[in-house]
Amino acid sequence: MWEYSDKVREHFFNPRNSGPLEEANGIGDVGSIQCGDALRLMLKVDPETEIIQDAHFQTFGCGSAIASSSALTEIIKGMTLDEALKVSNQNIADYLDGLPPEKMHCSVMGREALQAAIANYRGEEWSDDHEEGALVCKCFAIDSVMIEDVVKANDLNTVEEVTFYTKAGGGCAACHEGIEEILARIKAERAGPGEVSPPPACPATPEAPKPPSKKLSIVEKIAKIQDVLESVRPMLQRDHGDVELADVQGKKIYVYLKGACSGCMMEAATLGGIQQKMIETLGELVQVLPASHMPVDA
């Protein structure tokens, strides 16, 4: 059985605002192809102020779909439509003290129902702009569409690269076979018919970086290091983490991993990815280490 939070269980056993809403003037009917669940969200909006005076739901779905629907109606009541449109699926999940990774799509369905209901109220046509694929990495809730998009956009070739960009595959390793299949398929698409070759199971030995045309001054070097860190920060911040430069000692670059990154089981993969980028940018072999590894008397 799933590990549902107490809040999910409570909203499932005692759903708020369930059933039809007679005076609804905005209705959103959406379904998740991921599991066949479906949700009708009904809004009663004050035409003067655009404030959501009441919200009800009817859901065909599992425990977390019902709990997500219930939570959504509680969150948006009293909001203006513009405020409600800012509610993300993560807000819904957070309101419920989290959802199991396999169940995050229940909260996505809630957000989509909200968009659809508001579009319906405004007399607009709502079309779904997001595609959901099969769940590949259960440790970090990453689906096949996301992996495909990232592999194509960044021209990735190995499971390790996919892990760095998406986290998929950074946990229990059960999905490595699935990720390799996606890589092989995209590689075959890139290559065109007749030139299929599977991706390497292990990363190829990194090519020795080309020596820079001239040696970087320490100031230039640190500026480049900061640039690399800035470029990876948005990705870490998306997962409620962050990174900051601690010190540079010769070929060793020490960084502070902050927020969700500190103590994360992905720490090694995160540092490995940053290190790869550093090597490419600086044109020399360097090591990226957590600040906790700094020599005490240095």
Added chain:
Amino acid sequence: MNPIYLDNNATTRVDPAVVEAMLPFFTEHFGNASSIHAFGSEVGKALKKARGQVQALLGAEHDSEIIFTSCGTESDSTAILSALKAQPERNTVITTVVEHPAILTLCDWLEKEGTIVHKLKVDKKGRLDLDEYKSLLNDRVAIVSVMWANNETGTIFPVEEMAELAAARGIMFHTDAVQAVGKIPIDLKNTKIDMLSLSGHKLHAPKGIGVLYLRRGCRFRPLLRGGHQERGRRAGTENSASIVGLGMACELAMQHMEEENTSVKRLRDKLEQGILSRISHCFPTGDVSNRLPNTSNIAFEYIEGEAILLLLNKMGIAGSSGSACTSGSLEPSHVMRAMGIPYTAAHGTIRFSLSRYNTEEEVDRVIAAVPPIIAQLRKLSPYWSDSGPAAKPEEAFAPTYA
């Protein structure tokens, strides 16, 4: 109130007599059956007895046809991989669309590796088309693997007849019988079945013990190599306590076979009729006239199975569901889809599987508990209005699917 366990197709309670038989094999009889000394020979004798008990339940001709494994899945993998390895000139596997993942996932992987896999389809009641089956039998087929009884619906397949047809064409026949063994009589010596998988924990033995029956003379390649145990057909030190437990469980299953097909069956029928007569828009799935005596699978339309299970669990009642959400997979049960059950019903299927431990009083409690749960969830469903499905439910609610 005592909890009610109606999920015996998932796993069963170990019979107290089985536990009792096992305990000495953790303490005084801890020896390795391969050893020469007295510690080992006691265990060796116990394994021989257990082998005989399993042989008796299966109606096998020789006790050497019984190979102890770690589980049903290992037995399944061993059987199919052995058939392919031992007959390199044959590259095809015939199975069905409703097999357990132990077979289907293996076959999907074999397909990627180049094996040709034919999956027999089923009709609305989950029955096979034997004409389709006959048309696929040819001398490239390494093995046919068809389950004896389906784990979700209990539907029984005509494996004895199918094995005859395969044997007539010189094709090996394997059956995954983990749900059938102990529930319906089996007499392998009078069939053409070459291999059979069973799993201890489905018949009141512990988890972690299984059997592969291998007909004498059937070509074989082991999955695990490394020791002479099980005559070199399955290396690895014997799980002696569990083997002894399985032997005892098989003996008990023989004693209770009639009870299984009379009193357990009667309770199952009472439960099913009680629910069907009290709740509208629900129906039993599978071939109800030809199924295991302990299994009832009911589809409750317009609601979702996990939600039903959570509310049942709150009442202390344990069942299982074919809904997508209980597995974390994309789709509702492949068995329900194969039978063409519509999504709005397939998601709401609940399997009740009984055992000889269930009582009349428990069944009465479940019959009383289910209707309010279904009504409560239907009240939340967009396909439902007041006391019945919305007029033309598929039109009344046609969501945009993302």
